[in-house]
Amino acid sequence: MAFIPHTEEDIAQMLAEIGVDDIEDLFSEIPAGLKAAALEGVPAAVPEMAITRTMRQLAARDGSPLSFLGGGAYEHHIPAAVWEVTTRGEFYSAYTPYQAEASQGTLQLIYEFQSMITALTALDVSNASLYDGASALAEASLMAIRANRKSKSATVLVPRSVNPRYLRVAESIAGNQGVTFAPIDFDPETGTTPLSALASWADKDVTALVVPQPNFFGRYEDVDGLTDWAHAHGALAIGLVNPTSLALLKPPGEWGGQGADIACGEGQPLGVPLSSGGPYLGFMACKKAFVRQMPGRIVGRTVDLDGKSGFTLTLQAREQHIRRSKATSNICTNQGLVMTAATIYMSLLGASGLARVAAASCSNTSALVDALSALDGVESVFSGAGFHEAVLRLDRPVQPVLDALAQRDILGGIDLGPEFPELGHCMLICATETKTDEDIRHYARALADILQQAQVA
Amino acid sequence: MSDAKLIFEYSREGRSAHAQAPLTLAEADVPVHLRRQTPPALPAVSELQAVRHYTRVSQKNFSIDTHFYPLGSCTMKYNPRACNTLAMLPEFLSRHPLGPSSHGQGFMQILWELQEMLKDVTGMRGVSLTPMAGAQGEFAGVAMIKAYHHARGDHERDEILVPEAAHGTNPATAVMCGCKVKELPTLADGDVDLDALRAAVGPRTAGIMLTNPSTLGVFERHIVEVSEIVHDAGGLLYYDGANLNAILGKARPGDMGFDVIHMNLHKTFSTPHGGGGPGSGAVGVGERLLPYLPVPIVGRDDDGFHWLTESERPDSIGPLSAFMGNAGVLLRAYVYMRMLGRDGMRRVGEFATLNANYLARRLERAGFTLAVPERRASHEFIVTLKSEARELGVTAMDFAKRLLDYGYHAPTTYFPLLIPECLLIEPTETEAKEDLDGFVAALTAIREEASTDPDLVKGAPYSTPVRRLDDVRAARHLDLAWGPQAEQ
Numbered sequence: 028m029a030f031i032p033h034t035e036e037d038i039a040q041m042l043a044e045i046g047v048d049d050i051e052d053l054f055s056e057i058p059a060g061l062k063a064a065a066l067e068g069v070p071a072a073v074p075e076m077a078i079t080r081t082m083r084q085l086a087a088r089d090g091s092p093l094s095f096l097g098g099g100a101y102e103h104h105i106p107a108a109v110w111e112v113t114t115r116g117e118f119y120s121a122y123t124p125y126q127a128e129a130s131q132g133t134l135q136l137i138y139e140f141q142s143m144i145t146a147l148t149a150l151d152v153s154n155a156s157l158y159d160g161a162s163a164l165a166e167a168s169l170m171a172i173r174a175n176r177k178s179k180s181a182t183v184l185v186p187r188s189v190n191p192r193y194l195r196v197a198e199s200i201a202g203n204q205g206v207t208f209a210p211i212d213f214d215p216e217t218g219t220t221p222l223s224a225l226a227s228w229a230d231k232d233v234t235a236l237v238v239p240q241p242n243f244f245g246r247y248e249d250v251d252g253l254t255d256w257a258h259a260h261g262a263l264a265i266g267l268v269n270p271t272s273l274a275l276l277k278p279p280g281e282w283g284g285q286g287a288d289i290a291c292g293e294g295q296p297l298g299v300p301l302s303s304g305g306p307y308l309g310f311m312a313c314k315k316a317f318v319r320q321m322p323g324r325i326v327g328r329t330v331d332l333d334g335k336s337g338f339t340l341t342l343q344a345r346e347q348h349i350r351r352s353k354a355t356s357n358i359c360t361n362q363g364l365v366m367t368a369a370t371i372y373m374s375l376l377g378a379s380g381l382a383r384v385a386a387a388s389c390s391n392t393s394a395l396v397d398a399l400s401a402l403d404g405v406e407s408v409f410s411g412a413g414f415h416e417a418v419l420r421l422d423r424p425v426q427p428v429l430d431a432l433a434q435r436d437i438l439g440g441i442d443l444g445p446e447f448p449e450l451g452h453c454m455l456i457c458a459t460e461t462k463t464d465e466d467i468r469h470y471a472r473a474l475a476d477i478l479q480q481a482q483v484a
Numbered sequence: 485m486s487d488a489k490l491i492f493e494y495s496r497e498g499r500s501a502h503a504q505a506p507l508t509l510a511e512a513d514v515p516v517h518l519r520r521q522t523p524p525a526l527p528a529v530s531e532l533q534a535v536r537h538y539t540r541v542s543q544k545n546f547s548i549d550t551h552f553y554p555l556g557s558c559t560m561k562y563n564p565r566a567c568n569t570l571a572m573l574p575e576f577l578s579r580h581p582l583g584p585s586s587h588g589q590g591f592m593q594i595l596w597e598l599q600e601m602l603k604d605v606t607g608m609r610g611v612s613l614t615p616m617a618g619a620q621g622e623f624a625g626v627a628m629i630k631a632y633h634h635a636r637g638d639h640e641r642d643e644i645l646v647p648e649a650a651h652g653t654n655p656a657t658a659v660m661c662g663c664k665v666k667e668l669p670t671l672a673d674g675d676v677d678l679d680a681l682r683a684a685v686g687p688r689t690a691g692i693m694l695t696n697p698s699t700l701g702v703f704e705r706h707i708v709e710v711s712e713i714v715h716d717a718g719g720l721l722y723y724d725g726a727n728l729n730a731i732l733g734k735a736r737p738g739d740m741g742f743d744v745i746h747m748n749l750h751k752t753f754s755t756p757h758g759g760g761g762p763g764s765g766a767v768g769v770g771e772r773l774l775p776y777l778p779v780p781i782v783g784r785d786d787d788g789f790h791w792l793t794e795s796e797r798p799d800s801i802g803p804l805s806a807f808m809g810n811a812g813v814l815l816r817a818y819v820y821m822r823m824l825g826r827d828g829m830r831r832v833g834e835f836a837t838l839n840a841n842y843l844a845r846r847l848e849r850a851g852f853t854l855a856v857p858e859r860r861a862s863h864e865f866i867v868t869l870k871s872e873a874r875e876l877g878v879t880a881m882d883f884a885k886r887l888l889d890y891g892y893h894a895p896t897t898y899f900p901l902l903i904p905e906c907l908l909i910e911p912t913e914t915e916a917k918e919d920l921d922g923f924v925a926a927l928t929a930i931r932e933e934a935s936t937d938p939d940l941v942k943g944a945p946y947s948t949p950v951r952r953l954d955d956v957r958a959a960r961h962l963d964l965a966w967g968p969q970a971e972q
C-alpha cells in the first residue's frame with residue numbers, strides 16, 4: 028500500500044459513511060467500456076531497498092568521467108549547504124505561494140532571488156524564474172515584441188554566435204506566433220558579431236537584437252556597440268548572459284548608452300547540478316518600463332494589516348490564471364526549487380566568491396587552450412580574450428577523437444561540425460574552477476597519445 | 485527592523501563564506517571596456533548566517549511535510565524521500581547533458597522505461613518526456629495538433645474549444661500556439677453541454693482541450709460522445725492531465741478517444757512542487773500525432789539506448805528546452821512508479837477517490853453545500869459557501885485564511901470561476917482518515933465562529949508570520965528588489 032495510510036477498519040468506516048459497499052462503486056460514473064485493464068506495462072512494485080540497489084547500479088553505469096564540456100551547462104563546485112537547505116521539506120514540498128500568509132518563506136526567497144538577479148544584471152526588475160535559458164530567450168523575444176510597440180515586423184535578430192540550441196527552442200516556442208528569428212553572421216577571425224554584419228538590417232523594421240555575452244564560443248562581444256546599434260535602429264536589446272561571468276563583466280544594464288532592455292540566461296551555473304540537462308532555471312530581468320510585459324511570477328514587498336513587512340505575488344493581471352487567453356505567457360509552474368538553490372548559492376559565494384569562480388574558470392580554460400594547442404594538429408581558432416570556453420581546431424574529424432577520449436573517461440569537448448561546418452574540424456572546450464592543473468595535463472597527455480596513435484595507424 | 489529580515493541585512497563588507505570559493509584570485513583577461521566597475525550587490529555573509537537565514541525562511545512555509553495541504557487541482561500528496569535521494573546519486577547529478585551515450589546508458593534506460601510505463605498508464609502510443617511543466621506540455625499538445633492539421637494542408641483550423649471552467653493555462657496556451665479560443669458552457673451537473681459543442685464545432689475546429697474529471701471534480705460521462713462529435717468535425721482531443729490522479733489505473737485517456745495528453749509528473753507521480761516548480765509535463769500521443777512529438781526522445785536498439793532528435797524525427801515540433809527537459813524530475817517519477825508498481829497505480833486512483841468522497845460526505849453531513857451534490861466526487865470536490873457569505877458576511881477567502889490558524893493549508897479558492905464562493909478540495913490518497921476528520925472539525929468550528937464572531941474570521945489569519953497583506957499597495961508601490969538605494 029505504498030504511501031497509503033488506510034487500515035481495513037478505516038476503509039470500512041469510510042465506505043459506510045459514503046454509503047457504498049466497495050471502492051469500485053465510487054467509479055460507477057465511468058462508462059463500463061472505459062474501465063482500464065491491468066497495467067501490464069508497469070512492473071510489480073518493489074520496496075525502497077530494491078529500487079535503491081537498481082538506481083545505484085544504473086548510476087554506476089554512467090560513471091564519473093573527467094569532463095571538459097560546456098555549451099550551456101557548466102560544472103561548478105556546489106557548496107554542500109545549498110542542497111542540504113534547499114531540500115528541506117518546507118521548500119521541497121510546498122507549492123506556488125497563492126496563500127501568501129502560509130508561504131512567506133517561498134515568497135521572501137523569491138524576493139531575494141529577484142534582488143540578486145537585478146544586482147547581477149544591473150536592471151530594475153526580475154521575475155521568479157522561467158524554465159531554462161533557452162525558453163527564457165524565447166520568452167524574452169515574445170516580451171520584446173509586446174514591449175516594442177513601434178515595431179510591427181516581429182523580427183528578432185539572433186547572432187549565429189548564440190547557442191544554436193537556444194535558437195531552435197525559441198523557434199519551436201515562438202514560431203507559432205509569427206515571430207521571425209533572423210541569423211547574423213560572425214567574424215571568422217574573432218568569433219564575434221561585427222556591426223558590419225548588421226548593415227543589411229539598417230533600413231528595416233527590427234523588433235529586437237539578441238546580444239550574447241560571452242557568446243557560444245566563449246568570446247566577448249562588443250556589447251556596447253551592439254546595444255547602441257539596436258537602440259539607434261528602433262530595436263530593443265536583449266542581453267543573453269552567463270550569470271557567473273557577471274561578477275567580472277559589465278552588466279547588461281550598463282551596456283552602451285542606455286543599457287540593454289531585457290537580460291535573460293541560464294541560471295544553472297549558480298549552484299545547480301548538471302543532472303543531464305535539468306531541472307535548471309531561466310532568469311529574466313528588465314527595465315522598469317517593461318515590467319508589465321514580463322512573463323511569469325513576480326513577488327513584491329508590502330505590509331500586512333498590522334503594518335508588518337511581508338511579501339506577496341504581484342502584478343498578477345499579467346498571468347494566465349487571471350487573464351487567461353490575454354496573459355503575457357501560459358507559464359504557471361516555474362523552477363521554484365532550483366531558484367531556491369541559486370539564491371542560497373549566490374548568498375554563500377557573494378560578489379567576491381563569484382568573481383573568484385569566474386576568474387579561476389577563465390584562467391583554467393586559458394591554461395587548457397595553451398596545453399592543447401601546443402600539440403601537433405591542434406590550434407586555437409579565435410583571436411582575442413574570452414571567458415571559460417574556447418574553440419580548438421583539429422587536423423582531422425573531431426568525433427572519432429572525442430570517442431577515443433571518452434573511452435579513457437575523458438569528455439574532451441563538443442563537436443561543432445554539425446552546427447558550424449564552415450569552421451572545419453572544430454570543438455568547444457571548457458575548464459571551470461573545478462579542474463586542476465593535473466586534470467589539464469591528463470587531458471593533454473591523452474589527446475597527444477590519441478592523435479599520435481591515429482597517425483601511426 | 486521588520487521581522488522579514490533579508491539576507492542582505494546580514495552583510496558586512498569583507499565577510500564571506502571562505503570555504504566556498506577558490507583560494508586564490510586568478511587573473512582574468514577581460515578587456516578594460518568590458519569590465520564591471522562596481523561589484524554586484526550580492527550578500528556578504530558567513531556560511532552559518534546563510535544556512536540559519538534560509539532555514540528560518542523555510543520555516544515560514546506551509547508544506548506537505550508539515551501540514552495537510554488540500555489544494556484542489558494541485559495533487560499535494562506525499563513526495564517520498566527515496567525519490568529525491570536516488571535522483572541525487574552523484575553520477576546522475578554530475579552527468580553533463582551533452583555527455584556521450586556511452587556514459588549515459590543508465591540514465592537513458594530509466595527514461596526509456598519511464599516512457600514505456602507512461603504509455604501504458606495513459607493508453608497512448610508514444611511519449612515525450614521533455615516538456616518542463618504542465619503549461620509546456622499543453623503547449624506541446626496544441627502545437628502538435630496544429631502541426632497535424634498543417635501537414636494535411638488543413639490551414640483553416642485555428643480554433644481551440646475550451647470549457648469555461650478550464651484552467652487558465654488552457655486558453656493562454658492556445659493563444660501561444662497562434663490559435664483562437666472558443667469557450668464552451670458547462671451544464672449544472674458538470675458535464676459538457678453537448679448541444680453547445682455540436683453547434684461550436686466546424687471546419688475551423690483544430691481541437692478541444694478537456695480535463696477529465698473536470699475542474700468541477702466530476703467525471704465527464706459523455707466523453708465518448710464528445711470524442712465522436714469533435715473527431716467527426718475533423719478536430720482532435722487534448723487531455724489536460726491536471727486531474728489524472730483521479731483515474732490513475734482505473735481509466736485511460738487513450739481509451740476515451742484523446743489524441744494527446746500531458747501529465748503533470750509533479751502531481752500524479754509525486755515529484756515535488758518545490759514552492760512552484762520544477763514541474764514536468766510529459767506528453768503522450770495516439771497514432772495520428774506520433775511524428776510530431778517534441779524531441780529529444782530516448783530510443784532503443786541492439787546497441788542500447790540513444791537519443792532521437794530532429795534528424796531522426798524531422799516532423800517533430802522541435803525541442804522545448806536546451807537539453808532534456810527537467811531530467812532530474814523524471815528520475816524521481818521513475819522511482820515513484822517503480823515503488824508503487826502496477827497495483828499501486830490503481831490504488832492511487834482508488835484511495836484519492838475514497839478520501840475525496842468521504843470528506844465530501846462528511847462536510848455535507850456537517851451542513852456544508854456541495855456544488856454538484858447529485859454527482860459522485862472524483863479525487864476532488866467543491867464546497868460553495870454562497871449561503872454563508874450571504875447570511876454571515878464571511879467569504880470563502882475568510883474561511884480559507886482562518887483555516888491557516890487551525891493548521892491546515894487552504895483549499896483552492898474561487899476556482900473554478902463559475903461556482904460562487906467556492907473551495908476546491910483535493911485531499912489526495914496519502915492523507916489518513918484522522919487528518920480528514922480534523923479538517924472537517926476545523927471547517928465546522930470556523931462556521932461556528934462565523935456565526936458568533938464574524939470579525940474574528942474576517943480578520944484571520946493571526947498565527948502566521950504575517951496577517952493579510954496589502955496587495956493593492958504591492959501593485960501600486962512596486963518594491964520588487966532590495967537595493968542599497970531602496971533602504972535609504
